Amino acid sequence: xxxxxxxxxxxxxxxxxxxxxxxxxxxxxxxxxxxxxxxxxxxxxxxxxxxxxxxxxxxxxxxxxxxxxxxxxxxxxxxxxxxxxxxxxxxxxxxxxxxxxxxxxxxxxxxxxxxxxxxxxxxxxxxxxxxxxxxxxxxxxxxxxxxxxxxxxxxxxxxxxxxxxxxxxxxxxxxxxxxxxxxxxxxxxxxxxxxxxxxxxxxxxxxxxxxxxxxxxxxxxxxxxxxxxxxxxxxxxxxxxxxxxxxxxxxxxxxxxxxxxxxxxx
Numbered sequence: 001x002x003x004x005x006x007x008x009x010x011x012x013x014x015x016x017x018x019x020x021x022x023x024x025x026x027x028x029x030x031x032x033x034x035x036x037x038x039x040x041x042x043x044x045x046x047x048x049x050x051x052x053x054x055x056x057x058x059x060x061x062x063x064x065x066x067x068x069x070x071x072x073x074x075x076x077x078x079x080x081x082x083x084x085x086x087x088x089x090x091x092x093x094x095x096x097x098x099x100x101x102x103x104x105x106x107x108x109x110x111x112x113x114x115x116x117x118x119x120x121x122x123x124x125x126x127x128x129x130x131x132x133x134x135x136x137x138x139x140x141x142x143x144x145x146x147x148x149x150x151x152x153x154x155x156x157x158x159x160x161x162x163x164x165x166x167x168x169x170x171x172x173x174x175x176x177x178x179x180x181x182x183x184x185x186x187x188x189x190x191x192x193x194x195x196x197x198x199x200x201x202x203x204x205x206x207x208x209x210x211x212x213x214x215x216x217x218x219x220x221x222x223x224x225x226x227x228x229x230x231x232x233x234x235x236x237x238x239x240x241x242x243x244x245x246x247x248x249x250x251x252x253x254x255x256x257x258x259x260x261x262x263x264x265x266x
Contacts, residue, residue: 047171048255049167051253053251057135059127061126061149069119084141093129155248
């Protein structure tokens with residue numbers, strides 16, 4: 001009987017190694033039977049998205065102090081952070097939601113000499129605002145204190161885990177809905193073989209709080225943080241005001257799931 005050779009060879013070049021599947025041999029009838037019995041699979045994609053407004057904002061504020069003495073610069077920085085906590089506590093933001101996250105100290109040298117002429121100390125404090133009123137309190141504090149510099153805003157939702165579960169359930173339901181449609185229209189039976197999933201949380205652009213900061217010239221900032229006033233007869237610079245927000249950002253919870261099914265005849 002005539003033998004037929006079916007070469008199912010896949011060449012994959014990876015890390016300099018050549019891989020190939022084994023060659024399959026047999027009669028035409030044997031090969032037809034073999035191919036008919038190969039498992040057939042199909043992948044069905046389910047996607048879902050939920051958009052909700054964030055219910056809290058995490059505002060990062062840099063506390064910057066400068067002095068000839070490193071110890072004094074550090075002491076003043078600590079006092080300012082303590083003042084920040086007191087003022088925010090009066091506005092309903094407890095100390096537990098005012099957390100220092102980063103610290104740095106930088107020596108300042110003159111053109112000549114190895115001894116530092118002064119030091120710059122920075123602490124980044126993350127403040128969690130649960131509503132716009134609390135955000136306004138943070139913004140006002142930054143505006144009133146030159147040593148406080150607005151750095152960044154992050155948005156979160158307090159029920160993030162619950163929303164991720166909900167959107168994943170919706171994605172699974174959509175994939176299963178597709179399964180039912182294929183079974184009905186194609187007259188096949190689909191049995192789950194495996195799956196893969198991915199859930200992401202994105203802050204959607206264009207709908208968040210606008211950055212609120214106070215801007216000074218470098219001269220004025222350096223003078224104020226050293227406890228001095230600029231020696232100038234010109235009127236003080238007016239801070240540039242950014243428009244205050246009307247709402248927190250919108251967050252998008254997205255989920256994708258791929259269900260792998262074995263395709264069988266009914």
